Every structure is written in structure tokens, then in C-alpha cells.
Amino acid sequence: MMNRYCFLILITLGVFACDTQLTPYMEQLTQWDKALENNPETIGDSLATLNVAKLNKAEKAYYYLLEAAVADKNLKQLKNDSTLLISERYYNSKKDYYALARTQYYLSKYPKEPQNIYKLLKKAESNFEKSSSTNYHILGLIY
Template identity: 90%
Template sequence: MEQLTQWDKALENNPETIGDSLATLNVAKLNKAEKAYYYLLEAAVADKNLKQLKNDSTLLISERYYNSKKDYYALARTQYYLSKYQKEPQKIYELLKTAEINFEKSPKDDYHILGLIYYWLGQIQYRQYNTSEAELYYKKSNQIYSEVKDSLYMIYSLRQLGRIYSNQKSFDLAKKNFAEALNILDNIDDVNSTQITQLYASILINQSLLFQKTGDLDSAFVISKKCISIIEKRNIPIKSSFYFI
């Protein structure tokens, strides 16, 4: 358990290494508490590496264990990851709201998971065109990540807010959020990271669309060229719609 705890603390910065470490354990020899923690970390590692487990069966074991022990923080984390394996928006929403409630019952020493819960609640609302609700959740997520200094998810929430304001024709707010997102991104940019490059390209293309809406075609053209240049130099697979725009 002590080893799993140490790996959990190192997860944020070294997800691939922690994944390799987890693979060295013999799960059959772990007790119930250790298995629950192991399966939770396994899902966290997969999520951090932009992957998924084959199914949610092991996470359901963790959920039952943490529910029986009334470990609300671990339960909230588990339910957040469980939401990634649901297909129906309503089920995803219900799991995330349950995770939010369980987090509120837990000792408030790590808000990182709450930021993720809010971000994905925003995503569910955004995809169903409930923009006022989505805006609220993105703002909550951004506030938390500003406080815990998680630059990556600050950028994600700023991008989403920029999209909402652009669609609402609140162009000054949209420009402000996209510009802030790019400013933060410049400080963490990594040419070898597919995730960061795709995020970079996504923000640039949204900026280009914003300038097209305001009639500033020269700026839109320059930004689109920059976007294509970045993804081609880094040889990153990208959505064909980016080239189309």
C-alpha cells in the first residue's frame, strides 16, 4: 500500500513510468484494499496516457470497495474514471454528479479530481448545446486549475470558454480566452507531445474561425498557416477538418 501511495503521488508527472511499475505487481497476491487502489491507479495511468482499459470491470471492483469503506475521495476518483466508459450522455452526467457529491463528502486536500469532474460536466453540457451550464462548469474547472497550477487543464477550459463566447458572438471575450490559452501554452509547449500539439492546433484553428466571423480574414489566414506549419513540422496526425478550414 505504501508503494502504491508513492506511485500515486508520482503519477501526475510520470504516468508512463508508473504504468510500467504497476505491471510488475502480482495482482493475485494483493489484498482487497490494495487491489482497489491498484485498479484505480491502472485507470488513472491509462487516462493520463490518453488510453482506456479494455472495459470497466476492474474499476467496478474499486467502486464497490470504496463505497463499502465510505472512502469518498477514492470513490469520487473511481466514479470519474468510470464515466469515461459510458456511452450515454445521461449516464455519464449522473456518474460525474455522483462523483462531485462524493468529493464534497471527502477531506478537501486535493482538488485536482474535482477540476476534472467539472471539466467533463462542461463537456457533456457543451455537446448537448447547454452552453450556459457548460460555461459555468468550465469556469469552475478553470478556477480550480488556476489555484492548483495545472497549466494543461487551464488551457483546455480556456479553449472551451473561447468557443462558447465565439458562438455567442461575444468576440472580445473569445479573443481574450484564446489569447490567454496560447500564452500559457507557450510556457509548456513540447514539440514531442502529441497531446499538446493537437491542443495547440485546435486553439489556433478556433482563433482562425473567430477572425473569420469578425471579418478579419488577413489574421485568420496567418493563424491558419501557422497551424498547418506546426502540425506538419511536428509530423502529428491531425483532423482533416483543420486543413479544410
């Protein structure tokens, strides 16, 4: 009986460990995100080398968020907001409020109606406040 419980505990811990480990793609995306401020053109070139079809949902959401951030830093706009909508759905489902706020900030660049832009920015502000992030750069952009 005790062996069964030990086995179940080990399996549960293994599942959690696998779920929280950074994949090589996620590690690379995280490093690129950190370097984005100083090298947006280089990061854009690096993102272009990834095969998006090989990425899992979390990696795709992060990839699309970084793609929008790179375009914004390079004073360009993505062709449409469909990839950002994928990120928004993903981060909303995971309750990752900081990433959701970032995504909504970039989404606010697409609507033409001021009231829709305002609504997205208010959502972004609200989600940032729900996050535990101390990185106030995105909040400054939202304001």
C-alpha cells in the same frame, strides 16, 4: 479481573494497529500515486510488475484505480470497466469518498449515453464534497 481487562485492551489496540498499518504494497501504491502526475508511463510500467493475485482487497482497489489513472494520463482507455467497478464497490463499502469520487470519474469515461455519464459525474462530485480532501484536482477533472 484487572489482568483480563488489560489483556482485552492490548488485544483491541493490536487489532487496530494492524488494521491501520500500511502494507509494503500499499506504501508502494501510495508512492506511485504521488508520482503519477509527472511520470505516468513509468508508473504504468511499475504497476505491470505487481502480481495482482497477491494483493488484498484494499490494495486491489487502489491498484485498479491507479491503473485507470495511468491509462487516462497516457490518453488510453482500459479494455473495460470491470476492475473499476471492483474499486467502486470497495471504496463505497469503506466510505472512502475521495477514492470513490476518483473511481467514479474514471468510470464516467465508459458509458456511451450522455445521461449515464452525467449521473456518474454528479455522484463523483457529491462524493468529493463528502470527503475531507483538499486536493481539488479531481474536482477540476469532474467539472
